[in-house]
Amino acid sequence: MLDTHARKYVQPIMNRTADWLLSIGLSANQVTVMSFIIGVSSGLFIYFDQFIWAVFVLWLSGYLDAVDGTMARKTKPSAFGTVMDVSFDRVVEISTILGLAFRFPGSIWALLLLSTSIIFAMTIFLTVGAVSEKKGVKSFYYQAGAAERTEGFILFTVMILFHDVLTILTLVFVVIELFTAFQRLTEAKRILG
Template sequence: MFDALLRPIIDKPLNSTARQIVKTNLSANAITWGGFFIGLGAALSIAQGSFLFGLILIATNRIFDGLDGAVARLRGPTDFGGYLDIVLDFLFYSSIPFAFVVYDQSINGFAGAFLIFSFMGTGSSFLAYAIMAEKHKVTTDIRGRKSFYYLGGLTEGTETIAAFFVFCLWPEQFYWLALLFGTLCWVTTSIRILAAKNSFS
């Protein structure tokens, strides 16, 4: 919901940093992988109860996620780069609720499983719409130039990371917070299915 609003704010510092990176041999895909492993470090920290350190690593992961796209736009995006970015993003997203389950399965197990289940709805509705948008030659640059169509919703990347921050700041409330955010994910999935029906019927 807020991704498009944040683009003008975050693009300037990301593009400035990316211009320095392209002077080196560091590739956009290497940044993508680096961010992914930092994200897994966040999940490992959370699973061990280091929630604030996990929050810092989540924030770092998101910086890397923005930088890889900025570097790719300067060097020329590739289909594999776009594919790798979205696959590793979804794996990272799922790793955080999984980490809270590992930390305390008896309390967080149901809510964590429900949230991962909900992510399947937002993820599949997002990717399926992108496939159909490509088939129908539908494009948008509202979230910056991307490798494929980005369909919005109530729970986009910004809201998901904000939820992760809240989880880390109040881990004892993860059960109820995860149920709430998972429910919002189902609202997003429903909105996207309706959008697909209106666009592709």
């Protein structure tokens, strides 16, 4: 929801960052890789009780992930860049979940449910994007939903910082993911027939 509706407010900042990164010779795909490397370190920071660093690298990764798309649209978007971007996003999320699971094994069952709900929601999202004839600003149809990447980062941040109630927070995330999945499934039925 925030990715869709708040983007217009942060897009000017992302445009300036994209212009600067392009001016120093970086490509969108290079920034995607940088975002990935920074993002996967979040799981390690969680495991080693460096929770503030985990949140910092998670959000820096997310910001660069948004900027790489802006860079691609300013230059030449590539299909492989899209595949890398979407795939690396999931690995960053997996890293965060694994960091939490290894650091707080008592919550592993809830984190497994979260992983399952994310797989389900992303399957719907990607399948609708692949079969839909609609196109948006991105290289495929982007289905808005209650929980987009920014909401996921907010929930991960709360889970990392308030890990004393990790199981409860994870279950809240699961419910939000499932709501989003069924929201997207309903929209898919409407637009695809």
